[in-house]
Amino acid sequence: MRKTHLRTTHLSLILGLLLLAVTGCSSGADSSPTEKIDAGPVALRRLTAEQFSRSIRDVLGDHITVPSRIDPDDRRDGLLAVGATFASVTPSGFEKYEAAANVVTEQALDTKHRADLVQCQPASATTSDEECATAFIGRVGRRLFRRSLTGEELDARVAIASAAAKALGDFYGGLEIALASLLVSPDFLFRIEEAEPDRRDPSIMRLTSVAMASRLSYLLWNTTPDDDLIAAGEHGDLVDDALLAEQVERLLSSPKLETGIRSIFSDLYDFKRFDDGLVRKDTALFPVYTQTLVEEAKEQTLRTIVAHLSADKDYRDLFTTTESFLTRRLGVAYRVPVPTPDGWEPYVFSDEARRAGLLSHISFNALYSHPGRSSATLRGKFVREVLLCQDIPTPPANVDFSIVEDITGELRTARERLEAHVTNDACAGCHTLTDPIGLALESFDAIGMLREEENGVPIDTSGDLDGTAYEDATGMGRALRDHPALGPCLVRSLYRYAAGRNEIGGELALLSSLSERFAESAYSVRELMRELVLSDGFRTTSGPRMAEEAGDES
Amino acid sequence: MGLPLLDCFLNSNGTALAQGAPLPVRFGAWMWGCGMNPDRWNPTTEGGGYELSVELQALDRELGTGAKLREQVSILSDFDVKLDGRPNFPHTAGLMGTLTGSLPVADYTVPAPTLDTIIAAEIGGLTRFRSLEMSCTGNPNQSYSFESQGVANAPEISPMAMYARVFGPEFADPNAGPFTPDPRLMIRQSVLSVVKDDRDRLLQRVGTHDKQRLEQYFTSVRQLEQQLDILLEGPPDLESCSKAPTPGQETLGTEVGESMSTNLLMADLLSFALACDQTRVFSMMFSDRISGLRQPGSSSQHHQLTHDEPLDPEIGYQPEATEFVFASMEAWADFVERLAATPEGDGTLLDNCLVLGHSDVSLAKVHGITGVPMMIAGSAGGALKPGVHVRGATSPTTRVGLTIQQAMGLNTESWGTRSMEATQPVSEIVA
Numbered sequence: 001m002r003k004t005h006l007r008t009t010h011l012s013l014i015l016g017l018l019l020l021a022v023t024g025c026s027s028g029a030d031s032s033p034t035e036k037i038d039a040g041p042v043a044l045r046r047l048t049a050e051q052f053s054r055s056i057r058d059v060l061g062d063h064i065t066v067p068s069r070i071d072p073d074d075r076r077d078g079l080l081a082v083g084a085t086f087a088s089v090t091p092s093g094f095e096k097y098e099a100a101a102n103v104v105t106e107q108a109l110d111t112k113h114r115a116d117l118v119q120c121q122p123a124s125a126t127t128s129d130e131e132c133a134t135a136f137i138g139r140v141g142r143r144l145f146r147r148s149l150t151g152e153e154l155d156a157r158v159a160i161a162s163a164a165a166k167a168l169g170d171f172y173g174g175l176e177i178a179l180a181s182l183l184v185s186p187d188f189l190f191r192i193e194e195a196e197p198d199r200r201d202p203s204i205m206r207l208t209s210v211a212m213a214s215r216l217s218y219l220l221w222n223t224t225p226d227d228d229l230i231a232a233g234e235h236g237d238l239v240d241d242a243l244l245a246e247q248v249e250r251l252l253s254s255p256k257l258e259t260g261i262r263s264i265f266s267d268l269y270d271f272k273r274f275d276d277g278l279v280r281k282d283t284a285l286f287p288v289y290t291q292t293l294v295e296e297a298k299e300q301t302l303r304t305i306v307a308h309l310s311a312d313k314d315y316r317d318l319f320t321t322t323e324s325f326l327t328r329r330l331g332v333a334y335r336v337p338v339p340t341p342d343g344w345e346p347y348v349f350s351d352e353a354r355r356a357g358l359l360s361h362i363s364f365n366a367l368y369s370h371p372g373r374s375s376a377t378l379r380g381k382f383v384r385e386v387l388l389c390q391d392i393p394t395p396p397a398n399v400d401f402s403i404v405e406d407i408t409g410e411l412r413t414a415r416e417r418l419e420a421h422v423t424n425d426a427c428a429g430c431h432t433l434t435d436p437i438g439l440a441l442e443s444f445d446a447i448g449m450l451r452e453e454e455n456g457v458p459i460d461t462s463g464d465l466d467g468t469a470y471e472d473a474t475g476m477g478r479a480l481r482d483h484p485a486l487g488p489c490l491v492r493s494l495y496r497y498a499a500g501r502n503e504i505g506g507e508l509a510l511l512s513s514l515s516e517r518f519a520e521s522a523y524s525v526r527e528l529m530r531e532l533v534l535s536d537g538f539r540t541t542s543g544p545r546m547a548e549e550a551g552d553e554s
Numbered sequence: 555m556g557l558p559l560l561d562c563f564l565n566s567n568g569t570a571l572a573q574g575a576p577l578p579v580r581f582g583a584w585m586w587g588c589g590m591n592p593d594r595w596n597p598t599t600e601g602g603g604y605e606l607s608v609e610l611q612a613l614d615r616e617l618g619t620g621a622k623l624r625e626q627v628s629i630l631s632d633f634d635v636k637l638d639g640r641p642n643f644p645h646t647a648g649l650m651g652t653l654t655g656s657l658p659v660a661d662y663t664v665p666a667p668t669l670d671t672i673i674a675a676e677i678g679g680l681t682r683f684r685s686l687e688m689s690c691t692g693n694p695n696q697s698y699s700f701e702s703q704g705v706a707n708a709p710e711i712s713p714m715a716m717y718a719r720v721f722g723p724e725f726a727d728p729n730a731g732p733f734t735p736d737p738r739l740m741i742r743q744s745v746l747s748v749v750k751d752d753r754d755r756l757l758q759r760v761g762t763h764d765k766q767r768l769e770q771y772f773t774s775v776r777q778l779e780q781q782l783d784i785l786l787e788g789p790p791d792l793e794s795c796s797k798a799p800t801p802g803q804e805t806l807g808t809e810v811g812e813s814m815s816t817n818l819l820m821a822d823l824l825s826f827a828l829a830c831d832q833t834r835v836f837s838m839m840f841s842d843r844i845s846g847l848r849q850p851g852s853s854s855q856h857h858q859l860t861h862d863e864p865l866d867p868e869i870g871y872q873p874e875a876t877e878f879v880f881a882s883m884e885a886w887a888d889f890v891e892r893l894a895a896t897p898e899g900d901g902t903l904l905d906n907c908l909v910l911g912h913s914d915v916s917l918a919k920v921h922g923i924t925g926v927p928m929m930i931a932g933s934a935g936g937a938l939k940p941g942v943h944v945r946g947a948t949s950p951t952t953r954v955g956l957t958i959q960q961a962m963g964l965n966t967e968s969w970g971t972r973s974m975e976a977t978q979p980v981s982e983i984v985a
Contacts, residue, residue: 043763071708086767088768088771090701090708090774092684092687093708094777095778098745160745181745181749184745185749186749186752187756192760282853284850371846372848394661547765
């Protein structure tokens with residue numbers, strides 16, 4: 001584990017250097033993403049809670065309420081997508097999956113929806129009908145397992161459907177049982193990514209065409225592949241360059257891409273904490289705060305991102321844009337009028353509103369704060385680690401923080417308190433990285449509302465981001481927008497998200513070349529996705545992950 | 555590896571059911587974050603009848619039976635977590651050292667299984683639930699119950715959800731008339747057997763890392779099969795078993811009043827669950843190791859205060875942070891008191907429990923891991939002597955974990971790694 005951490009720390013530095021080298025020498029070596037690379041290992045990917053829910057609703061019907069009580073997602077190296085390749089299923093977790101499956105099957109096959117879903121009429125509704133059961137289980141099972149069921153898998157499920165139908169005197173009751181067995185199966189709960197030798201060069205292991213269907217679908221749509229994509233997978237199309245490119249075009253131009261983009265940024269920014277009710281604020285200090293407000297704040301940011309990136313606008317402009325979406329409730333917190341009484345309306349912040357860029361949104365400022373106060377350090381750490389891919393070490397174990405507090409004494413603003421860090425050697429190393437960024441955001445309180453002063457002293461939001469000076473949050477957003485690490489960092493994050501793990505040495509050249517192309521495309525995230533999924537980083541592997549790489553010390 | 559548990563304690567108290575089956579013995583861990591003030595928490599006298607220190611005043615309660623709560627709780631002070639040169643990852647090293655016997659080599663990692671899962675591996679198979687995890691923090695993602703880094707047992711955060719899980723329609727109520735097995739249980743078993751049929755085929759398709767994960771998955775499937783088997787057997791045959799009443803109003807969150815109320819509701823449900831032998835292993839996270847407890851209207855949380863609040867030179871401690879130590883000890887006393895309120899055999903449920911109360915650090919301000927505070931409530935069915943204060947003289951905290959495993963009937967002779975390896979149980983509390 002520790003080795004991995006150190007290695008990635010160095011990698012991010014090397015990555016930055018490589019990028020500089022590449023951009024500084026554009027006529028140099030051809031670094032097309034199709035060049036040979038040594039891709040890392042694959043591992044089972046447990047469906048995230050979101051994937052579990054989306055896949056079920058896609059296959060069984062939008063009317064279904066999927067229980068959220070399942071084994072919680074595991075977040076590693078900053079991504080649920082990485083944790084998913086380590087997560088297993090605990091006893092209580094399996095108990096919850098089984099309970100969820102029973103709740104889902106009942107809704108899927110209730111009297112109102114069974115005809116649509118089953119698509120065949122049983123000879124009798126009060127006993128078994130193998131033909132209709134076989135057709136139903138085969139069709140639905142293929143979507144849930146993301147491949148056709150084997151004869152054995154199908155037969156076993158038809159058998160329990162028949163036995164249960166007879167025992168219960170209910171054909172659909174039998175189907176519920178068979179469906180439950182699909183939903184609790186490891187073939188549904190885990191995505192199995194299999195590899196095979198590439199026929200063109202057997203020394204290279206490529207993802208199978210069937211595995212590619214799921215990989216593409218969960219990356220770009222964050223749900224189970226549709227029938228077309230599964231068919232293409234089973235037909236071998238997805239290991240053919242031209243046919244793969246065709247499918248990728250289809251996926252990228254589908255409205256479902258918005259879901260994929262949303263999921264990527266939700267994961268990267270740790271927005272699941274909003275859903276889990278973990279962004280709580282003190283209601284006495286922040287009377288405007290409600291769970292609904294912060295959930296709408298999250299939605300505002302995601303809508304902003306999706307609209308911006310779907311229109312193929314420059315990724316970097318997300319950090320300066322004043323275009324967004326608001327509800328009336330959010331309008332109250334932003335102190336701007338929102339005419340639409342219910343629901344969302346597009347909104348452009350004026351300069352006076354001082355809300356330029358994502359980092360001025362309520363969502364980030366509430367998420368990266370404490371329940372009772374803002375945190376310049378948490379906010380700065382987020383920008384450094386998540387947006388710029390720079391590592392911030394953890395605080396030393398034995399440290400006296402008491403100077404940082406004392407709001408009754410001389411130190412009345414966050415800046416004054418944090419400057420105490422910088423005069424202390426043990427603290428300065430990290431806090432000089434995080435605090436100036438966070439202090440620019442001090443004009444936003446712990447729920448992201450504007451303020452001018454703290455404890456009676458005007459807030460000074462000026463600072464410097466790696467050589468670019470600014471006066472306030474808007475200026476900091478501009479400095480961030482132009483920071484050379486911003487683009488390459490998104491490339492790295494997206495690669496980790498797609499691969500379900502951190503990059504390895506053999507993939508660095510690819511990342512560097514993807515970063516270069518990202519810049520050439522005027523930072524189009526859609527182009528980046530296309531380049532990524534067509535690259536060998538996405539299509540090949542060194543093989544299955546070995547047990548010792550799991551990083552535990554036994 | 556363990557002895558047949560029940561033989562150890564058979565009739566040690568002269569208590570047994572009419573059928574001759576002994577009462578079950580249960581283990582639980584109860585954790586609060588951010589420690590205490592050692593000079594104010596550690597009792598000044600040793601042995602039985604120790605003097606209650608100022609931060610342990612919560613134990614000065616009279617139980618319903620007339621006994622004193624303090625007589626049911628042993629205090630274990632001056633036991634250390636030993637780093638052997640490894641980093642003192644703040645709030646993680648001390649917690650993992652005490653619960654797993656090993657020190658993490660990276661932050662936020664779990665070096666070995668936690669004590670509750672070690673014990674559940676031995677006795678969890680005897681009951682409907684292998685173990686029950688609870689949390690008063692409102693965070694559904696975190697407990698301190700780990701089989702390994704990737705196998706973390708998620709907690710129940712809502713008393714209502716806990717109630718539904720244990721005492722919902724599946725629960726076979728011994729007071730609800732003649733028992734008829736639900737045919738749906740058998741149908742659910744057939745679902746699991748289909749899933750298990752895929753095991754061999756699947757294991758062949760994956761690498762070694764994934765084999766471990768799939769084996770864990772299939773272990774979990776077997777656990778549910780067993781749960782269904784036990785449900786088919788009918789209601790528990792225990793005199794003190796009755797169905798829990800629906801829990802009262804819940805408010806989840808980390809305001810100290812919210813966490814304390816959740817703690818009480820959970821303790822109530824748990825005491826019914828234990829009396830009905832639904833599980834023999836549990837863990838409770840009262841507060842996060844980075845304690846998020848806070849007072850309404852305050853801009854600071856417990857953890858922040860332990861670092862930020864100046865030491866009051868007049869009194870020698872941090873007054874605001876220390877309020878949370880008092881609150882945590884009150885919550886611990888509430889929890890233990892509730893277990894002691896359920897009669898069982900000739901005594902109470904608590905007599906047949908062993909509850910380890912512990913924190914991640916001693917003095918949180920400096921992330922102290924010497925003298926990590928630990929307490930043991932209950933006598934483990936007569937295996938332990940309660941109400942004793944033992945000073946560990948800087949010996950490793952794992953001696954307590956070793957004592958617990960032995961008291962729970964595990965055949966463990968040593969526990970922990972490197973300087974944390976313990977071979978000597980805490981004999982002063984062994985009956």
